[in-house]
Amino acid sequence: MTVQNVSLDDKYTLDSGRVYITGVQALIRLPLMQRRRDQAAGLNTAGYISGYRGSPLGTYDQNLWRAKSFLKANHIHFSPGVNEDLAATAIWGSQQNVLFPGFKYDGVFGVWYGKGPGVDRCGDVFKHANAAGSSPNGGVLALAGDDHGGVSSTLAHQSELEFISAVMPVLHAANVQEYLDFGLLGWAMSRYAGVWVGFKCMTETVEASASVSVDPHRLEIAAPEFELPPGGLNVRWPDHWLEQEKRLYNFKLPAIQAFARANRFDRVAFGAAKPRLGIVATGKAYLDLRQALEDLGISEARAAELGLAVYKVGLVWPLEADGIRRFAEGVEELLVIEEKRSVIEAQLKEILYHVPADRRSRVVGKQDERGAPLLPPDGELSPNMVARVVAARIARLAAENDGGPWLRERPGDYGRLARRRLMPGAFIAAGDYVQGARRRLEMIAAVEDALREADVLLCASAMDPPSRIEDAAETERTYPRQARTPFNVTGHPALAMMAGLSQGGLPLSVQFVGRHFAEATLFRVARTWEQAAGIDKKHPPIG
Numbered sequence: 139m140t141v142q143n144v145s146l147d148d149k150y151t152l153d154s155g156r157v158y159i160t161g162v163q164a165l166i167r168l169p170l171m172q173r174r175r176d177q178a179a180g181l182n183t184a185g186y187i188s189g190y191r192g193s194p195l196g197t198y199d200q201n202l203w204r205a206k207s208f209l210k211a212n213h214i215h216f217s218p219g220v221n222e223d224l225a226a227t228a229i230w231g232s233q234q235n236v237l238f239p240g241f242k243y244d245g246v247f248g249v250w251y252g253k254g255p256g257v258d259r260c261g262d263v264f265k266h267a268n269a270a271g272s273s274p275n276g277g278v279l280a281l282a283g284d285d286h287g288g289v290s291s292t293l294a295h296q297s298e299l300e301f302i303s304a305v306m307p308v309l310h311a312a313n314v315q316e317y318l319d320f321g322l323l324g325w326a327m328s329r330y331a332g333v334w335v336g337f338k339c340m341t342e343t344v345e346a347s348a349s350v351s352v353d354p355h356r357l358e359i360a361a362p363e364f365e366l367p368p369g370g371l372n373v374r375w376p377d378h379w380l381e382q383e384k385r386l387y388n389f390k391l392p393a394i395q396a397f398a399r400a401n402r403f404d405r406v407a408f409g410a411a412k413p414r415l416g417i418v419a420t421g422k423a424y425l426d427l428r429q430a431l432e433d434l435g436i437s438e439a440r441a442a443e444l445g446l447a448v449y450k451v452g453l454v455w456p457l458e459a460d461g462i463r464r465f466a467e468g469v470e471e472l473l474v475i476e477e478k479r480s481v482i483e484a485q486l487k488e489i490l491y492h493v494p495a496d497r498r499s500r501v502v503g504k505q506d507e508r509g510a511p512l513l514p515p516d517g518e519l520s521p522n523m524v525a526r527v528v529a530a531r532i533a534r535l536a537a538e539n540d541g542g543p544w545l546r547e548r549p550g551d552y553g554r555l556a557r558r559r560l561m562p563g564a565f566i567a568a569g570d571y572v573q574g575a576r577r578r579l580e581m582i583a584a585v586e587d588a589l590r591e592a593d594v595l596l597c598a599s600a601m602d603p604p605s606r607i608e609d610a611a612e613t614e615r616t617y618p619r620q621a622r623t624p625f626n627v628t629g630h631p632a633l634a635m636m637a638g639l640s641q642g643g644l645p646l647s648v649q650f651v652g653r654h655f656a657e658a659t660l661f662r663v664a665r666t667w668e669q670a671a672g673i674d675k676k677h678p679p680i681g
Contacts, residue, residue, distance in 0.1 A: 150208040154353040161344040162198055164317040165249075165281065166205050171318065171354035172247050172325055173212040178355065181275055184243045185214035186232040188225035192253025193290040194341040195283035213243070222256030223263050226280075230267035233276050237375050245275025247325050253283045254295030264304040268334045269382040271373040277328030279321060279337045280306065286340065286422075286477050287518045294517070296478040298454060301336030305386055307394045308336040308455045308481075309403070310421035314348040319357060320452060323401055326359045331393040332371030332385075338454075342422050362396035391456060398458040405461075408438040409447025412468055414535050416499070417528065418482060419475040420451040423519055427475050430525035444532060457485040466490060466499045473531050474503035475524055479515050502531070582628045589630075589653050594663045597621065599634045599649040606644070622649060631657045633664050636673045643679050 145151075149159045150167055153174070159167065169185040176183040187209075191199050202209070202216045209216055219225025229248040235241045252260065257280075264280070272278055282301070288294035301308045307327065311320045324335040367389050398404065407424075409416075419427045427448065431437075436444065449465045451457065454476075466472060466486075474483040483503040490498055506512045512527055513519065588595060601619040605612035625632040634649045650667070652660035668674050 147208075149352075150205055152352055155351075156349050157352050158347060158349045159314065160347045161314050161317055161339070162195075162201050164314050164350065165198065165251075165321070165339070165344075166201055166209075167352065168318055168321040169214050169247065169249060170208060170212050171352070172322060173214065174354045175322065176244075176247075176275070181244045183213070183245045183247060183275055185209070185212070185247050185249070186229065187214065187216045187249040187251070188219045188228050189249070189251030189281070190219050190222045190225055190253075190256055191251075192256060192283055193285060194344040195251050195253065195281060195339060196290075198251055198281075221259075222250075222252040223260045225252070226250050226260045226263040226267065229278055230263060230270070233267070233271070233273045233278065233373050234375075236273050236275075237373065245273045245277075245329075247276050248278040249281060250278065251281040251283070254285060254291070254297050255293070257282045257297040257300045258295075261300060261304060264301070264306060264334065268304050268306050269379065269386055270377065271332035271371060271382075271385075272328045272334065274329055274332075274370065274372045277325040278334040279324050279328070280334055281337050281339050283339050283344065284341075289341065294478075297336065297338060298481050299479065302455050302481075304334075305391070306334050306336045307331075307453060308338060309452060310338045310454045311343060311452070312421050312424045312450070313343060314346055315350045316452070317343070318350060318352070320403070322354070322357055323359060323403065326401075327394065327397045329372070330362070330397050331390050332373070333390055333394065338421065340422050342425075360400040362393070362400040364393055364396035366393070394453075395456060395458050395460075398453045399460055402461075403452035404458050405450055405452075406465060407448040407450045408441060410442045410445045412445075413447035414445035414470045415531060416447050416449060416465060416469040416472045417475060418449045418451060418462070418465075418472060418486065420454050420482060421477075423475045423477050423524075424448075424450050426519050426521050426524045427528070429521035430528055433521060433525050434529060445535070446532065451482055454481050455485070457482060457489065459489050462486060463489060466493075467497075469499045470535060471500045471502065471531065473528070474501065475513065475519070475527075476503070477519050480504050578627055581624065582630075585625070585628050585630055585651070586653075589651075593652070593656075593659055595651040597649055597651065599647045603640055603642075604644040604646065625649075625651055630654060631660050633660055635664055635667060636676065637671070638673075639676065639678060645678055 149157050149163050150170060169187065173183060173185060187202060189195075189198075199216075199218050206216070217228070219228065229250045232246040232248045235243060235246055267278075280301070282297035284295055284297050285291045286294055286296065298308050309320045309324050311317050321337070324337060327333070328335045367385070371385060371390055371393060417427060431441065436446070441447070447465070447469075449462065472486065474480070474486060476482050480503060483501065487501050490501065500507055502512055504511070504513055504515055513523070598621050600616070601621060602616040605616055607613070622632060622634065630651050630653070632649050632651045634647050637646045637648045640646055650660055650664050
């Protein structure tokens with residue numbers, strides 16, 4: 139067996155193969171890969187990195203200093219800013235080298251970095267720099283460290299909306315590999331459309347580690363089919379601000395979408411060819427969704443059986459319209475899973491607005507079709523939270539498909555627990571049902587064996603103390619733990635009886651279980667119990 143020589147420097151020096159690196163290290167390797175791509179294309183470019191530290195990018199500058207020798211060898215200069223907006227202004231200047239005679243490099247690709255509040259304070263610089271444009275062989279990525287859970291921040295923040303206000307496209311990578319892939323695509327988009335590109339960095343990905351492919355040429359970046367205006371879209375001088383605005387809205391935004399179509403930032407991840415339920419997710423929320431589906435026992439094959447498909451978004455703004463429109467064709471419902479305030483959902487509703495009503499997909503996300511809360515706009519999502527919503531939406535569609543007009547038309551007549559009890563049927567495949575039927579026969583035989591030596595079985599009817607009827611949360615928690623389900627499955631007659639009162643004055647109960655078709659014996663035993671214990675004269679305090 140051949141033993142490969144491995145070094146800690148591989149994360150920055152290997153030209154191909156796989157390397158195990160963290161999210162922060164991927165963001166440092168990224169400009170090294172861009173430099174190598176440019177060299178292969180015959181371009182003599184340089185890199186410039188500036189910003190201001192802040193969690194989750196709090197260790198980015200430390201790791202950049204450690205990698206200084208690798209950066210310098212590749213003509214990449216790192217200079218942290220006095221603050222975020224001065225750093226952004228310096229990056230803006232790096233895009234103007236081609237405006238002056240005798241420039242040394244064909245272009246300078248830039249990286250700005252900062253925490254979410256730093257994005258807020260850079261709004262003026264971002265708007266001016268993005269309107270002015272990037273260098274044709276430069277480009278800018280603006281790394282926004284977002285702390286959705288407010289773990290190390292005085293405010294939880296979401297940077298997409300600030301980037302959108304500056305008319306900057308926003309990329310949201312879901313894993314470490316996408317840091318490299320989306321980073322290279324982001325610079326290519328920045329050069330092509332003449333814009334700065336917002337790059338969302340969340341704690342879960344920045345601090346993650348993974349084995350990734352590091353070949354800088356693994357991506358074939360496609361040229362879009364789009365007619366650029368005379369003079370292109372990049373930085374120039376002189377350039378009146380009203381001309382910048384016209385170029386930004388009439389040409390740069392369409393160019394961004396054309397680039398996204400050509401290079402598939404967004405894609406159908408898996409699922410049915412003609413789904414009834416389409417789920418749209420991005421970044422960390424996409425990973426939460428994958429975990430939720432696994433927890434629900436929904437594999438990619440099972441998703442196809444259920445009529446479910448998943449669409450993964452990489453460019454969260456502006457949402458590429460053609461791809462999402464194709465995905466939505468024939469889909470009854472689109473569920474958008476995204477953290478914090480709606481970004482994708484609002485765009486999706488706008489894109490589908492003019493589709494005829496009889497062919498338009500129902501879109502839910504932050505709220506359901508009746509305006510009730512569904513996924514929260516605050517805090518963080520979790521796989522459990524996503525799983526509950528996905529299960530409910532599948533069950534709703536299953537009820538409609540399986541003759542459930544009452545549940546669809548009169549949902550208020552069903553309690554929440556009743557609706558939850560109806561959900562599992564949506565996930566039971568034919569093979570699982572057959573196995574369940576076999577196990578049911580085994581359970582029946584086991585109970586019958588126990589009743590051969592007794593007329594009646596006496597056992598608990600619940601695993602928890604009783605809860606007050608107005609305590610909905612406690613009722614919902616304890617109800618699934620009641621001990622009556624086994625006999626519902628086996629079909630043995632069972633009768634729950636009051637056994638006394640708890641310390642809080644709430645009724646405690648037991649249950650009597652009899653043989654099949656022996657209800658008369660069961661009632662006689664229960665009546666004897668009631669009389670002997672004086673249960674019929676006890677009741678909880680009223681009022």
